Amino acid sequence: MSDKMVTAVFQGFEPVDRRQTLTDQIAEVLRERVVSGNLATGDRLPSEQQLAEAFEVSRTVIREAIARLRVEGLITTRQGIGAFVSSGQPLPHLEATDLDASKRVGFVFELRWVMEPGLVELAARRRTAKQLEKIEAAQAAFELSVTAEHDGVEADLAFHRSIAEASGNPLFMSLIDFTQVTLRESLQVSHASMAKVKGSFVRVRQEHEAILVAIRDRDEAAARRAAANHLTHAASRLSLTFR
Secondary structure, three states: OOHHHHHHHOOOOOOOOOOOOHHHHHHHHHHHHHHOOOOOOOOEOOOHHHHHHHHOOOHHHHHHHHHHHHHOOOEEEEOOOEEEEOOOOOOOOOOOOOOOHHHHHHHHHHHHHHHHHHHHHHHHHHOOHHHHHHHHHHHHHHHHHHHOOOOOHHHHHHHHHHHHHHOOOHHHHHHHHHHHHHHHHHHHHHHHHHOOOOOHHHHHHHHHHHHHHHHHOOOHHHHHHHHHHHHHHHHHHOOOOOO
16 A cells, blocks of 8 residues: 555544544554554654644654554564554553552552563663663663653653663563553653652652663662662552551
């Protein structure tokens, strides 16, 4: 299918219902287009900007929806080129959208509690110099964002994602894609709460810095401890109790 024909598949949409989760709705629309055969294997999706304009949402929402379909095996992305249909049938995959919304953050956080200390330990063992630079850049962006009195959520997400990449295990990237929407939800709540408590962002920065230093020093045990400490305090900031 030509690029023009693919773009036409996404024309004429009504703006999505903003009372529901935007990412869930758009992922479902994209999924239906692929599974129904309207988009064939190898077809390139319109750009993030084109999709954002068609649905009247932000590019971040489009990015999250595409990430979800990538986890399902329906979409593959090529750096600097775009997103392509990789299969007409979804692979077995993790799914959080069917969980009770009031429990979803807690369940996903529990998954992070089990996963992330080991992930950070692997990053300390395997990270390359380039990957370390990416983690350092994400931490610097977080500090700058907080200093500029922005919410810092996107920079916080980038910090965790860069560490997952440094683990050297692509499956961790898939898990990060899976948890990203709910992680953003929890970070937004957490950051809003921290904004009301003096010194909270300083503590998060220090927790991040401890993780970064351990990864930089290739100290696997310290990396695991720093990640566990960060998650313990993050759970406290969200008033979560699952231990």
